[in-house]
Amino acid sequence: xxxxxxxxxxxxxxxxxxxxxxxxxxxxxxxxxxxxxxxxxxxxxxxxxxxxxxxxxxxxxxxxxxxxxxxxxxxxxxxxxxxxxxxxxxxxxxxxxxxxxxxxxxxxxxxxxxxxxxxxxxxxxxxxxxxxxxxxxxxxxxxxxxxxxxxxxxxxxxxxxxxxxxxxxxxxxxxxxxxxxxxxxxxxxxxxxxxxxxxxxxxxxxxxxxxxxxxxxxxxxxxxxxxxxxxxxxxxxxxxxxxxxxxxxxxxxxxxxxxxxxxxxxxxxxxxxxxxxxxxxxxxxxxxxxxxxxxxxxxxxxxxxxxxxxxxxxxxxxx
Amino acid sequence: xxxxxxxxxxxxxxxxxxxxxxxxxxxxxxxxxxxxxxxxxxxxxxxxxxxxxxxxxxxxxxxxxxxxxxxxxxxxxxxxxxxxxxxxxxxxxxxxxxxxxxxxx
Numbered sequence: 001x002x003x004x005x006x007x008x009x010x011x012x013x014x015x016x017x018x019x020x021x022x023x024x025x026x027x028x029x030x031x032x033x034x035x036x037x038x039x040x041x042x043x044x045x046x047x048x049x050x051x052x053x054x055x056x057x058x059x060x061x062x063x064x065x066x067x068x069x070x071x072x073x074x075x076x077x078x079x080x081x082x083x084x085x086x087x088x089x090x091x092x093x094x095x096x097x098x099x100x101x102x103x104x105x106x107x108x109x110x111x112x113x114x115x116x117x118x119x120x121x122x123x124x125x126x127x128x129x130x131x132x133x134x135x136x137x138x139x140x141x142x143x144x145x146x147x148x149x150x151x152x153x154x155x156x157x158x159x160x161x162x163x164x165x166x167x168x169x170x171x172x173x174x175x176x177x178x179x180x181x182x183x184x185x186x187x188x189x190x191x192x193x194x195x196x197x198x199x200x201x202x203x204x205x206x207x208x209x210x211x212x213x214x215x216x217x218x219x220x221x222x223x224x225x226x227x228x229x230x231x232x233x234x235x236x237x238x239x240x241x242x243x244x245x246x247x248x249x250x251x252x253x254x255x256x257x258x259x260x261x262x263x264x265x266x267x268x269x270x271x272x273x274x275x276x277x278x279x280x281x282x283x284x285x286x287x288x289x290x291x292x293x294x295x296x297x298x299x300x301x302x303x304x305x306x307x308x309x310x311x312x313x314x315x316x317x318x319x
Numbered sequence: 320x321x322x323x324x325x326x327x328x329x330x331x332x333x334x335x336x337x338x339x340x341x342x343x344x345x346x347x348x349x350x351x352x353x354x355x356x357x358x359x360x361x362x363x364x365x366x367x368x369x370x371x372x373x374x375x376x377x378x379x380x381x382x383x384x385x386x387x388x389x390x391x392x393x394x395x396x397x398x399x400x401x402x403x404x405x406x407x408x409x410x411x412x413x414x415x416x417x418x419x420x421x422x423x424x
Binding site: 040042045046047048049050051057058076077091092105121147189271272274275276279296297298299300303304306308312314315317318 | 337341343344345352363364367393397414
């Protein structure tokens with residue numbers, strides 16, 4: 001049997017701490033933790049994170065794992081919707097200022113201090129808010145009921161589309177909304193990723209007949225195009241790394257319980273959530289990180305799970 | 320005798336660190352009502368994880384009984400909801416009645 005020396009040309013390093021500048025496949029022994037380690041590559045796995053203060057579903061996510069945001073949501077229909085928001089520091093959730101209305105099923109995007117929250121259900125039709133890291137501000141309404149809207153960008157520039165009640169999107173320039181051409185396939189319960197002038201809308205259900213969809217539709221700031229469809233169809237409901245670029249992101253449809261990774265040309269499948277759910281608050285700034293908080297199995301859950309992919313240091317154990 | 324694919328335990332998810340990314344790379348986790356967790360059987364990493372989270376091993380029938388009790392309660396709670404909260408209107412999503420769950424060996 002070939003040894004590590006035969007394959008790699010070196011003996012396994014015996015080190016008191018993990019080395020810097022790791023190479024994929026590199027193996028070492030950490031004499032402080034008494035563990036053998038390898039620098040591997042993960043196609044994407046989930047781990048447990050801090051739970052939300054309250055079990056919710058239909059709330060929206062923004063930001064990233066080390067600086068995440070969860071807004072609104074409910075435990076049931078409209079009367080249960082909340083104004084509450086919470087920020088995530090990668091370990092636990094902390095209460096943040098309440099929105100100016102209670103709402104669920106909206107579009108949210110941006111980082112915590114540049115958050116756009118547009119549309120949704122339960123609030124006045126089309127009512128929208130921005131957040132600057134300290135307080136919420138009411139902005140111009142969309143002009144239609146924004147139930148199930150999704151979006152990309154931030155409080156300064158955003159693009160939102162795929163509301164149940166509108167077949168065209170809206171571009172936000174910091175002061176007003178401008179209508180886009182009609183989207184080629186009008187769905188709801190989708191996921192959106194990217195930026196205001198380079199966004200993708202994925203999956204969902206057709207407004208026409210509620211059938212599950214696998215659409216991958218791109219917006220370039222002026223026109224719609226279609227892209228390689230997802231390998232599964234159906235409800236996404238915002239469980240996506242919504243601040244990542246359209247060329248490389250993760251998405252977790254409600255069914256089946258597995259993550260899909262888009263690399264700009266094809267789809268691969270990553271890991272599963274330990275608590276399967278729909279309508280959780282998803283966010284992430286790259287394909288390498290992100291979270292899904294809350295959602296409904298049923299029942300409604302407060303559990304957060306964190307996603308990572310790419311180069312990862314792994315411990316070596318026998319099993 | 321059938322070869323077990325999974326083993327079950329009861330453990331409370333305390334949040335960060337309960338399941339690490341390293342755990343997730345090695346094992347297949349699935350949660351069920353009642354803090355019931357399913358992990359791989361005949362697996363030292365799974366045994367280490369259960370011990371590390373202070374999990375209490377459960378047989379399949381014990382785990383099934385815990386899940387059944389939780390699901391029965393959740394179904395009763397759902398049944399008690401007003402009719403308008405259970406009937407979907409066009410395009411609007413509602414929480415559906417929790418379904419029975421059958422654990423796998």
